[in-house]
Amino acid sequence: MTGASEVVTAPAPLLRLAGVTKSFPDGTDAVAGVDLVVRPGELVAVVGPSGCGKSTLLHLVAGLARPSGGTLTRATDRVGYVFQDPTLLPWRTVRRNVELFGELADLPRAERRRRAERVLAAVGLTEFADHRPGQLSGGMRMRAALARALLVEPELFLFDEPFAALDEITRQDMGEELLRLFDQRGFGAIFVTHSVAEAVYLASRVLVMSARPGRVLREIEVAVAHPRRPEFRRTDTFATLVGEVSEALAVGSAR
Ligand SMILES: Nc1ncnc2c1ncn2[C@@H]1O[C@H](COP(=O)(O)OP(=O)(O)OP(=O)(O)O)[C@@H](O)[C@H]1O
Numbered sequence: 001m002t003g004a005s006e007v008v009t010a011p012a013p014l015l016r017l018a019g020v021t022k023s024f025p026d027g028t029d030a031v032a033g034v035d036l037v038v039r040p041g042e043l044v045a046v047v048g049p050s051g052c053g054k055s056t057l058l059h060l061v062a063g064l065a066r067p068s069g070g071t072l073t074r075a076t077d078r079v080g081y082v083f084q085d086p087t088l089l090p091w092r093t094v095r096r097n098v099e100l101f102g103e104l105a106d107l108p109r110a111e112r113r114r115r116a117e118r119v120l121a122a123v124g125l126t127e128f129a130d131h132r133p134g135q136l137s138g139g140m141r142m143r144a145a146l147a148r149a150l151l152v153e154p155e156l157f158l159f160d161e162p163f164a165a166l167d168e169i170t171r172q173d174m175g176e177e178l179l180r181l182f183d184q185r186g187f188g189a190i191f192v193t194h195s196v197a198e199a200v201y202l203a204s205r206v207l208v209m210s211a212r213p214g215r216v217l218r219e220i221e222v223a224v225a226h227p228r229r230p231e232f233r234r235t236d237t238f239a240t241l242v243g244e245v246s247e248a249l250a251v252g253s254a255r
C-alpha cells in the first residue's frame with residue numbers, strides 16, 4: 001500500500017491532564033503542574049519516590065478528588081481501579097465480590113452474572129468462584145480484585161501498586177496476566193509501581209515523578225511493541241531502559 005492510506009492517526013485521548021496541581025487544605029502540595037495524555041492501547045507506568053503524589057494523581061483521574069489547578073479531561077466514565085490492597089468483602093464469595101461494581105452500577109442480575117463468569121475465567125478463578133476471600137492466596141485475591149475492576153469493561157484502567165505485596169514469581173505471573181488482558185481489550189492504563197523493572201516490562205511509556213510536590217521529571221518511551229514476551233527482560237534494550245529510569249528516579253529523589 002502507498003500514499004495516504006498508510007497514514008495512521010493516533011486514537012483520541014481517553015485522558016488529558018494539563019498543568020494539574022493538587023494542594024490539600026492543610027497546605028500540602030501533593031502534585032504540581034502535571035501534563036499527561038493517555039490514549040487507548042497505551043499503558044503508562046508511573047514511578048516516583050514515596051509520597052510524591054502518585055495515589056493522589058490516580059484519585060484525581062478517577063474523580064475521587066478535584067484538582068486545585070490546571071485541567072483534567074476524561075473521555076470515558078468506564079474507569080477500572082485496582083487498589084494496592086485488594087479490599088474484598090470477606091463475607092461475600094469471590095463471585096459476589098466480583099459482581100459488586102455491577103450492583104453499584106445497577107446492571108441487571110443476569111448481566112452481572114454473565115460478566116462475572118467471563119471475567120473470572122479471564123483471570124483463571126472460575127474454580128474458586130464460590131470460595132470466600134479468606135480461602136484464597138494473596139495472588140488469587142489480587143486476581144479477584146482485577147476481575148472485579150474488569151466487570152465494568154473499563155476503557156481506562158488505574159492500577160495503584162497492585163502487585164506490591166506479592167512474591168517476585170507471582171508478581172511476574174500477574175504482570176503477564178495483566179498484559180494478556182491489555183492486549184485483548186486495548187484499554188488505556190496508568191500503572192503506579194515502585195518496581196522500575198515492572199514499569200519498563202509492562203509500559204508503553206514510563207513517567208518519572210520528582211519528590212513531593214510531584215512533577216513529571218521525564219517521560220521515557222519504551223519503544224518495544226506489545227505483546228511483550230518474557231525474553232524482553234533479558235535484552236540490552238530492557239537493561240538500558242531500566243538504567244535510564246533508575247537514573248531519572250535517583251535525580252528526582254535527591255531533590
Ligand atoms: N487527604 C490528604 N490530606 C493532606 N495530605 C494528603 C492527603 N492525601 C495525601 N496527602 C499527602 O500528599 C502527599 C502525596 O500522597 P500520595 O499518597 O499521593 O503519595 P504516593 O506517591 O502515592 O506515595 P506512596 O508511594 O508512599 O504510595 C503525601 O505527602 C501525603 O501525606
Ligand SMILES: [Mg+2]
Nearest residue numbers: 054055056160
Ligand atoms: Mg500511593
